[in-house]
Amino acid sequence: MDYNLSHFGTQMSELTGVRAIMKDIIETLRQAGEREFINLSAGNPVIIPEVEKLWRDCTAELLASSEYGEVVCRYGSSQGYAPLIEAIVKDFNQRYGLNLSDRNILITPGSQALYFYAANAFGGYAEDGSLKEIVLPLSPEYTGYGGVSLFKEALRAYKPTLDIDENGHRFKYRPDFSQLAINEQTGCVILSRPCNPTGNVISDEELNKITELAKPAHVPVILDAAYSPPYPGLNFTEMTPQFGENLLHCLSLSKAGLPGERIGVAIGEPELIEVLESFQTNLCIHSPRYGQAIAARAIASGQLGHIAENVIRPHYQSKFAVLEETLDAYMPKTVPWFLHRGEGAIFSWLWLKDLPLSDWDLYQELKQQDVIVVPGSTFFPGLKEEWQHKHQCIRISLTATNEEIATAMQRLAKVVEKVYQGSAVGVG
Numbered sequence: 528m529d530y531n532l533s534h535f536g537t538q539m540s541e542l543t544g545v546r547a548i549m550k551d552i553i554e555t556l557r558q559a560g561e562r563e564f565i566n567l568s569a570g571n572p573v574i575i576p577e578v579e580k581l582w583r584d585c586t587a588e589l590l591a592s593s594e595y596g597e598v599v600c601r602y603g604s605s606q607g608y609a610p611l612i613e614a615i616v617k618d619f620n621q622r623y624g625l626n627l628s629d630r631n632i633l634i635t636p637g638s639q640a641l642y643f644y645a646a647n648a649f650g651g652y653a654e655d656g657s658l659k660e661i662v663l664p665l666s667p668e669y670t671g672y673g674g675v676s677l678f679k680e681a682l683r684a685y686k687p688t689l690d691i692d693e694n695g696h697r698f699k700y701r702p703d704f705s706q707l708a709i710n711e712q713t714g715c716v717i718l719s720r721p722c723n724p725t726g727n728v729i730s731d732e733e734l735n736k737i738t739e740l741a742k743p744a745h746v747p748v749i750l751d752a753a754y755s756p757p758y759p760g761l762n763f764t765e766m767t768p769q770f771g772e773n774l775l776h777c778l779s780l781s782k783a784g785l786p787g788e789r790i791g792v793a794i795g796e797p798e799l800i801e802v803l804e805s806f807q808t809n810l811c812i813h814s815p816r817y818g819q820a821i822a823a824r825a826i827a828s829g830q831l832g833h834i835a836e837n838v839i840r841p842h843y844q845s846k847f848a849v850l851e852e853t854l855d856a857y858m859p860k861t862v863p864w865f866l867h868r869g870e871g872a873i874f875s876w877l878w879l880k881d882l883p884l885s886d887w888d889l890y891q892e893l894k895q896q897d898v899i900v901v902p903g904s905t906f907f908p909g910l911k912e913e914w915q916h917k918h919q920c921i922r923i924s925l926t927a928t929n930e931e932i933a934t935a936m937q938r939l940a941k942v943v944e945k946v947y948q949g950s951a952v953g954v955g
Contacts, residue, residue, distance in 0.1 A: 535677055548890075552899055565935040566899045567924045570723075571786065572759075572873065577838045578784035581830055585821035598820045605808040606800075607634025608819035614827040615792060622757055622832075625770060630797040633804050636814040638753055638779035638791035639671055642717060644806040645749045645775065646675040650682075650714035659714030664737055665702050666910045667876075667917065669723045669751065673908030681714065684909035691865060696858070698865040698878060700727050702737065709740040716741055719751035721762055721871025724906045724922040726847075728766050728870040738774050745773070747799055752778045754872045758826075759783040760835035762871040763844045775799050780822055782873065783835060788818025843873050846925040846932055850875050853933045857940035862947050875923045876903070879943060882919040883950035889921065892946065896938045900924075 532540060552568050589595055598608070606612065612632045619625050635641045650661035661676055663684035676682050685707050687700040700722075709716060716737060721728045738748045754761040755768055759782040770776050775795035780788070791814075793803060807813070825831040847869040854877075858864050863880035882889065886902035893900055903920025910917070927935070 538677070538679065539674070548901060548905060555894060555899065562897055564894075564897045564899055565927060565931045565938075567927055567932070567935055568899045568901045568922075569924045569926045570873075571926065572782050572784060573842065573926050575784065575838060575842055577834055581825055581834055582784060582821060585824040588824055589817075589820050594820065598816050603813050603816050605804050605813045607632065607814060608816050608823060611819045611823035611826070614823045615794070618757070618826055618832070619770075619794065623768060623770065627794065631794055631800060633793040633800045633807070634814045634819055635791040635793065635803075635807060636811060637781070637789035638751065638777050639675075640789075640807070640811075641777050641791045641793055641803065642672065642675045642749060642751065644803045644810075645715055645747065646672075646681075646717070647677055648802050648806050649747060650676055651678045653714075657712070660712055661909070662707075662709055662713050662716045663909050664707050664709075664716060664718055665700060665722070665727070665729065666908075667700075667722075667724060667903065667906040667920070668717075668908060669719050670906050670908060672717055675717075682909035683911065684907065686910065686912070686914060696855070696865055697868055699868045700725060702729065702733055704736065707737075707740070709737070709744065709746055711744045713741070713744060713746045715747045715749055717749045717751065719753065720766070721754040723754070723872050724874050724901075724903070725867045725876040726763075726869050726872045726874060727867060728762060728764055731767050731769065734769055738769075738772070742773055747795075748774045750774055750776050752776055754782055756835075757832045758835040758839075760832075760840045761843060761873060763840070763847065764870040766871075770794060772796065780818075783831060783839065785818060785822065788815065788822075790814065790818045790822055843925050844869075846927075846929060847875060849929045849932050850923065850925065850936055853936035854940065857937050859940065859944045859947070862943055864943065873925045875925060876920060877923060878903075878916070878920045880919060883946055885918050886921055889942070889946065892942050893939060896942055898935045898938050900939075 556564060611634060612629050615632055616627045616629060620627055646661050650659050653659050658681060660683045661681050663672060665687050666684040668684060685703060688703045690699045690701060741748050755778060756762055761782060775793055778792045780790040793800060851869060854866060865878045867876040869875060886904050890900060890902045901922040903922060904917045907917045
């Protein structure tokens with residue numbers, strides 16, 4: 528039966544960004560037969576034994592406790608499970624010298640839900656009919672932001688400036704403050720730090736400048752800290768978590784080994800928290816409580832912070848080192864390739880300047896060599912203008928084994944050399 532969908536229904540039923548290509552990837556893997564693909568597209572975290580054991584142990588503690596029935600057999604507060612809120616308040620106050628109370632915390636069913644709440648609470652059409660934009664100050668960005676607003680026209684991303692090290696084959700995106708506009712027409716700002724897909728960490732100074740630009744118009748800055756310290760702690764460079772005033776700090780436990788339980792945390796001023804909590808109450812009452820209960824134990828005991836710093840971060844940082852070393856050894860020196868500086872997250876980002884074919888065609892060429900990556904053009908939600916750069920990049924996941932990553936990068940180097948040799952660009 529064909530159902531008549533509303534405008535919102537049509538929009539929300541569409542696959543956006545990387546989810547659209549996942550359908551092709553799943554079909555490719557299903558039809559692989561005896562071919563063994565190296566899948567470097569995945570956003571799922573690796574199941575690390577020490578991390579899995581932590582969650583098993585916390586689950587066993589919960590099952591053995593008198594608290595179990597209250598956790599799973601009863602409704603709870605829309606704000607979140609009280610022991611988890613208490614554990615976060617205590618941990619963050621001790622780590623960062625803050626003065627948080629329970630009124631500064633909201634637990635959500637994953638951080639993606641947080642961005643949906645914020646985008647539609649502050650962005651879209653105001654009561655006077657004006658459009659409040661959802662600003663992404665540094666493109667490329669997390670592809671999931673492309674689906675958070677009920678009004679596609681509200682999303683606006685800005686091109687970055689590029690710091691390029693020609694000899695070292697490295698580069699870094701930075702906000703272009705000469706173009707970035709945050710004013711009375713802005714509903715909210717959203718950005719990730721560290722960034723999915725690039726691994727970019729904008730500096731403390733750059734983040735402070737964005738929040739200061741937003742203050743005069745009372746615009747909230749929604750900071751996606753899904754890869755940030757203290758957990759999962761997937762920063763490979765020094766960075767200071769930021770809090771306070773118009774900044775809403777949003778973290779997730781997905782990359783800390785708990786993606787199946789969907790736990791997001793918002794830390795901000797009570798006025799912001801109250802708006803988002805009301806949104807959540809209307810949408811889903813509250814976040815699931817089982818995951819919150821085991822997370823409360825992991826945080827309160829200090830084990831999650833310890834494992835994030837000593838197990839999770841080194842695991843992925845070592846994989847980036849393998850990828851970096853292999854590309855440096857095997858990529859053609861005369862091809863204009865540039866790897867984004869590896870500052871965090873579980874991905875690497877490769878820019879092939881003046882690529883003779885599209886990123887989607889390169890994706891297909893790599894599939895022929897049993898390597899799967901993600902075309903970069905899916906990571907530019909909200910960018911209104913055409914920019915050839917976005918068709919010259921690919922995202923590479925760090926979730927395979929070291930051997931698979933090294934083999935895949937060697938195959939990629941051969942494909943890239945062949946592609947450039949077939950044109951007048953790069954290889955001479």
